[in-house]
Amino acid sequence: MNSEGTAAPTATGVVVVELPLGDAAATFNLEKAVCSHGLFMMAPNHWDPQSKTLQRPLRLNLDPHHEDHEASLMVQISHPLHALRLCVYGTNSLSTQHQHYLLDQVRRMLRLSDEENSRIRDFQEVHEEAKNRGFGRVFRSPTLFEDMVKCILLCNCQWSRTLSMAKALCELQLELQLPLSNESLANAANKTISGCQTVETSQFVPKTPAGKESKKNPGVRKSSINLANRFAEVKETEENANLERSVQISDCFQPLEGKEVSSCTKIGNFPSPRELVSLDEKFLAKRCNLGYRAGRIMNLAREIVDGRVRLRELEDICGTLSLPEYDKLAEKLKVIDGFGPFTCANVLMCMGFYHVIPTDSETIRHLEQVHAKSSMIRTVQRDVEVIYGKYAPFQFLAYWLEVWQFYEEWFGKLSEMSPSDYKLITAANMRPKRNGKNKRIKLSVADI
Structure with missing residues (x-):
């Protein structure tokens, strides 16, 4: 597979980078590769059903010790012909190294590698329906850290809260990047970026309440007090924040054709370990409604920054994805x-x-609903092995194809769903009716 990308400047503030698909070109489908797991619905990812593009910020450098590590640019990914097209907004040029990092993140999200292509073919050989549906790639995040935190957010809560916690973390990341004063905020807001209309100052105001209670807590570190003061400087009130909280990520995104993606989005990138360790745990828990998860996320970030958890080393262990490697990684995790x-x-x-x-x-x-199999927590692992064991070593892919199909039977094609309706995908909305008939959930007008 040709891994080299090519870049070309276009209009002011936009650089287009192409990523050849190589051997995957004949079967690759961006819509199916992205809209294959709930992770695609979690901020800062934004799938646009009309233009069939993925939009999100990506980092210019993945080295946490590099000065560019906290810098992100908005990227819109589309799929014309036999390559992926990355429209990178907010810059007139990209260094070869920056292109390399951006392309690496896209490859990771979409599982674009010779090894992954081979495994998809192997799975589809034993699962005819997966081959017919073009299923095999399961969407993931551009970095392992983002995947790890989002997997924590998936635990012990409703899907709607998982979505809101991810969104709040990205809003917080944007707030951390904001200028420190109203004057500098106004100056930044009045700039026209890459053809966008002038940004309103209110677009920079955080959309979820700041953790003002941290000021009153004697145990709170100075960093969180300073952050709370910064929010006060932009005159955010909890009333206004609550009114604005329902604003969707998509408000600042525009379709690819005929329009540029706005660089003035109301949401930031997913925070890095280094950005998180500067915060106070209690402030983070309150600000992003994380509850006990804040402690776990902070501990993970600290261990990564301190070098006790080495993400590159964990990914390097994967190698041939053998059972001994799985066991070794599981023990480390x-x-x-x-x-x-x-x-x-x-x-x-x-x-x-x-x-x-x-x-x-x-x-x-x-x-229970698909296989008429009564199970419980202590037996479910054994039960899934009995049902899906014949697809080894791809049991998860066979299981997830069923789960995804089941969701779409209830809610319609998930790639065509409005982001405002993602929160409807809950167990409560998938309970069979007493008459035995399943009624498809009514979605927003935007979906019709």
Whole structure:
């Protein structure tokens, strides 16, 4: 597979980078590759159903010790012909190194590698329906850290809260990048970026309440007090924040054809470990409604920054994705606070291991509704192995294809769903009616 990308400047503030698909070109479908797992619905990802493009910020450097690490640019990914097209907004040029980092993140999200292409073919050889549907790539994040945190957010809560926590973290990341004064905010807001209309100052105001209670807590570190003061400087009130909280990420995005993506989006990138360790845990918990998860996320960020958890080393261990490598990685993950069996299995799935199915109450519901199999937490792992064992080492892919199909039977094609309706995908909305008939959930007018 040709891994080299080519870049070309276009209009002011936009650089187009092409990523050849090589051997994958004949079967690759961006819509299917992106809209294949709930991770695509979580901020800062934004799938636009009309233009069939993926939009999100990406970092210019993945080295946490590099000065460019906190710098991000908005990227819109489309799929014309036999290559992916990346429209990178907010810049007139990209260095070869910056292009390299951007392309690496896109390859990771879409699982574009010779090894992954080979594994998809192997899976589809034993699963005819997957081949017919073009299923095999499961969307993931541009970095392992983002995957790890999002797997923590998936635990023990409703899907709507998972979505809101991810969004709040990205809003917080944007707030951390804001200028420190109203004057500088106004100056930044009045600039016209890459053809966008002038940005209103209110677009920079955080859309979720700041953790003002941290000022009153004697145990709160100075960093969180300073951050709270910064929010006060832009005159945010909780009333206004609550009124604005329902604003969708898509408000600042525009379709690809005929329009540029706005660089003045109301949401930032997913925060990096270094950005998170500067915060106070109690402030983070309150600000992003994380609850106990804040401690686990902060501990993970600290261990990464301090070098006790080495993400590159974890990904390098994957190698041939053998069972011994899985066991080695699982042992390393289990010692991290908050990484129980479900979270570990999800992270390892994101890393490319498909032979273990992450099981929870959703799995139990699926087995009952699709396979008429009564199961419980202590037996569900054994039950899924009996049902999906014949697809080894791709048990998860076979299971997830069923789950995704089941969701679409209830809610329609998920790639055509409005982001405002993502929160409707809950177990409560998938309960069979007493008359035995399943009624498709009514979605927003935007979806019709």
